[in-house]
Amino acid sequence: MAALVQQEDKLAMSSDELLEAQLELYHHGLAFVKSLALKAAIDLGIPDAIHSRGGGGATLSELVADIGIHPTKLPNLRRLMRVLTTSGVFSVSGSGDAACYKLTRVSRLLVSGGLSPMVVGFLYPQYVAALSDMREWFTDERATAMSLFEVANGRTLWELAASDPTTGTALQAAMDADSRFTVKNLLTDCGASVLSAVRGPLVDVGGGHGATAAAVASAFPHLKCSVLDLPHVVASAPAHEGDIRRRRYVEYIPPADVVLLKWILHDWKDEDCVKILRRCKEAIPSRDAGGKVIIIDAVVGSASSSQGIISKETEVLFDVYIMNIDGIEREDHEWKKIFVEAGFTDYKITPTKGLRQIIELYP
Ligand SMILES: C[S@@+](CC[C@H](N)C(=O)[O-])C[C@H]1O[C@@H](n2cnc3c(N)ncnc32)[C@H](O)[C@@H]1O
Known part of the structure; x- marks a missing residue:
């Protein structure tokens, strides 16, 4: 009992420490948003759009026009780009309407002919679905002889790729x-x-x-x-x-x-x-x-x-x-x-x- 109390005391944190811990926890919990924002940028063709503007980069209104984003979504595009510049995928200089987005060494790899199919492959729906719920695989007796992917999708990745041309093509493209x-x-x-x-x-x-x-x-x-x-x-x-x-x-x-x-x-x-x-x-x-x-x-x-x-x-x-x-x-x-x-x-x-x-x- 005494040892337990001592342990609890050691874990006692000030309010500041608790708030920092909460921040850190939420940071981990939201990490998937970075991946999905990256995929959205690829799906929208943002790396190609910036690339085709040359070394000068592109403003948000130029991106909106080049990509065909609905003008009402410009503020949302700004938010998406804020995640991606904070994480170093793109860079930004200037502010407000003059903010200009450029490729970094990371997003240069996403221009057509590069590694976009691989990043899209990381987020392939069936693959993510399997990783989204590991509990059954870890605990269920029937799942011991199966891969996580099989438990979630009823067949192995290779079986799915062989029978579903969309998956096969995405895998090969990656x-x-x-x-x-x-x-x-x-x-x-x-x-x-x-x-x-x-x-x-x-x-x-x-x-x-x-x-x-x-x-x-x-x-x-x-x-x-x-x-x-x-x-x-x-x-x-x-x-x-x-x-x-x-x-x-x-x-x-x-x-x-x-x-x-x-x-x-x-x-x-x-x-x-x-x-x-x-x-x-x-x-x-x-x-x-x-x-x-x-x-x-x-x-x-x-x-x-x-x-x-x-x-x-x-x-x-x-x-x-x-x-x-x-x-x-x-x-x-x-x-x-x-x-x-x-x-x-x-x-x-x-x-x-x-x-x-x-x-x-x-x-
Ligand atoms: C992760 S991919 C790697 C492909 C390639 N080496 C590369 O790095 O781009 C695995 C490859 O193994 C192939 N594969 C899976 N099972 C196989 C088997 N039993 N015999 C031969 N190839 C197999 C898949 O079709 C796929 O092309």
Whole structure:
């Protein structure tokens, strides 16, 4: 009893502290509004509208005219932009009617051809619906063998993407956008050494429509690249990406010097990752003969990704986001355990400034 009273005393706070705590609590509770304001800006085409005005930026009335917003909504647009400038998505200079909005390095990535499909994908209704109610999944006996996504939507994300073209298209658009951006900045710039010495064929497992393989092939023309993915994904791939060979992957990975797994293993539980990696190992030659698996995924808490609150928070947010489909964002020691179990002898992590690192895995 005495210990309990002591504990309560320690928690006693002044009114100021309580008000600050309430503010902090509401700040957390309202964090989703930031995401939704960002999506609204994309849906309205605000990044493109500012971009098309050139370096001078755009005032609210210019945005209203360019985007086709009803003039009565101008004050509401100002409120939306206030959230987005406060969070650094856009910048603003001047005030009142002269306030001028510009792109920041963040919103530059949302201009057409950039990462908007990925941000829209984060907020995909079925995905958000599953995350909105985790109680049943955490507590119900019947939900133990199911992913959060399955509990909410009655089927897995991959089943939904296969049967519902809208979901399939949105998923691929998100992945294509991420791949184009990531490969350019990750593999062909900071991680160029990872691919420049590769001579033999490369197979991108779970490579979607082939955006990653196409970007790799264009940066390293000597590499013969092929893509494996599920039949409906291969069938819906556009035909314009050079001579990238697309194959349906279900059980077998064809022989290659390098197997690429970009943003694949974080979708799967440890035991599934071990199975996938064993298949990859069967497909590649020895290390001396140039065999390796390249994994592009987060390494939670890795030296470069643990810089600052943004990277720390994004890593753990992504982990819960991917928990939706039974995926996991892993720390170095968790990766190591999987690699050892799959029979690999060594690995090397090349750190990057972004969310994901490059892992080279050797047989
Ligand atoms: C998160 S996406 C990553 C796509 C791509 N690697 C990228 O980063 O843009 C996962 C991919 O794995 C594919 N996939 C899911 N299950 C698969 C399976 N059993 N065999 C092959 N591909 C599969 C999906 O169709 C999807 O294209």
